[in-house]
Amino acid sequence: MDTKENILLTALRLFAKNGFEAVSVSRIAGELGMVKSALYKHYKSKRDIFDCILERMDAMDIERAKKYEMPEGDMEKVVTAYRKLPFEQIRTYSEAQFRHWTQEEFPSLFRKMLTLEQFRSQEMNELYQKYLTSSPVTYMKEIFRGMTGDERTAEQLALEFYGPIYLLYSLYDGAADKEAVTALMNTHVERFSDSLKRSLEQGVMQDE
Incomplete structure (x- = not known):
């Protein structure tokens, strides 16, 4: 180094x-x-x-999205691309995101710093919201809105998906068995993805 x-x-x-x-x-x-x-x-x-x-964190985000071939561009293009994206790819990327914020030293330390500093300055609170709370929820809401076509359903799905992940960050930090927490995260993403996939398929069949 x-x-x-x-x-x-x-x-x-x-x-x-x-x-x-x-x-x-x-x-x-x-x-x-x-x-x-x-x-x-x-x-x-x-x-x-x-x-x-901050520059390093943003660069890591871009690199990770490219590595897992996630949609890029404006929100309309991203939502359109997500409609065609295999659920397995979404699961894999979600699991990689969790490892990024918990197991990789640089982003894990960054998350802990923002958690500590969020109440001490407006700037730190805004960064905390951007990286860990409101922005991830808003992003997922837009994705689900594109998938379901319904604003309220999309908002609820975003909370149901991201809420447990946000909680698991804290559980991971205090856990003696960190692998067990990671396994919980993987199970959550898998079950949510399977449930959403079934719901969307049923919706398509009902429309037909």
Whole structure:
């Protein structure tokens, strides 16, 4: 790991444990065994470090979507593509998302930092909403609206799908048997997908 990457990860570890505001550049440098002037050769400020963390998170999102061949573009195109997407692919991607937020160190630390900081600043609350609460629910609502054609049904499906996943993040953090929590997540996604698939098929048959 190069120095720039090591600074980024070390800072994020400290932010996740102590909160963003509580960690100074001196603390980050001390954790790395370097002086502040050496750190400033790589990042201009603590804010610069934080902005690079956000850039990394967004880049990881794009890379993951491409890896699992998920629909991209504006919402209309995404919804249209989801209608044709195999349910198995949706399940696989959902499971990958859970591993991303729980097992991969960088996003897991980012999630913990936002959870800790969400009540301390408006910016952190907005980021928490974007990555972990309102934005994922809104995104899924639009997907389900495209599948069902009904606004209220779509909203309920989004909550039924994402609510347990959101809860399982916290369960995972405190669990002694983390694999068991991951298994619960996989079972939830599989059962929800199977139930939704049956409901959509029945709806199609009724329309016919």
